[in-house]
Amino acid sequence: MTRAPTARARATQARAGVVDEPTAALELRGLRKSFGAKAAVDGVDLTVPGGSFFGLVGPNGAGKTTTLSMATGLLRPDAGTARVHGLDVWSDPFAAKRIIGNLADGVELFDRLTGEQLIVYTGLLFGLDRATVASRASDLLDLLDLTSSAGSPVSDYSAGMRKKIGLAAALVHSPRLLVLDEPFESVDPVSAANIRDILAGFARSGGTVVVSSHSMDLVQRMCDHVAIVAAGRVLAAGTIDEVRGEGTLEDRFLQLVGGRRHDEGPEWLRGS
Incomplete structure (x- = not known):
């Protein structure tokens, strides 16, 4: 199966003056989904470059699983489009799903x-x-x-x-696109390391990996692109270095998402 060049290969091509940009592996535009009065995903726009190792991070309830479910054809959006290598997931589902490998959370x-x-x-x-x-x-x-x-x-x-x-x-x-929702949850450290090697090899060969995770350190070490989502919206997206800036990915995440508490809890939790 012919796969897109890796993110590193595209950078080399760009330095050499080659400007033939491949089709995005995953392109989400205006995705929305509500459950009753609650907007779980509120207008997500996201482009995952072909050949990238893309991390999706966010707090609990941020809309990560709902977004990935709509992106892979498991959940119909209220509005918006999802395309996999140019194929519309909802108007051409059979062709799109044939090139997706999906590890969905809760299925x-x-x-x-x-x-x-x-x-x-x-x-x-x-x-x-x-x-x-x-x-x-x-x-x-x-x-x-x-x-x-x-x-x-x-x-x-x-x-x-x-x-x-x-x-x-x-x-x-x-598959050409591998979408994994919390693939390291409940997995022992040795197996997790083996899985990371497998996914890294898949991406180096031209496949594209999208992985959601709560581990900022893991995503920073493993991925070359990342998006931070909260309240159903994308707060930042790009390469790891672009998103984290001068600090760590966790620092940038906390800055964008907020909610960090700097207290030690009530006195009765601190011992006698």
């Missing part, structure tokens, strides 16, 4: 299947032949250290193992 897996069956089933849904999907399933189970659990029902998996088998299912069809 139930088919947990009566074994881990291996889940990967194979997902690959078959994307049109892979049985020989190809069986080979890829074996590779992914080994890569994510799940081979010993491949024959166990997903219902028996721990929360961290479910994250990993969900990631395997998102990768099996070799």
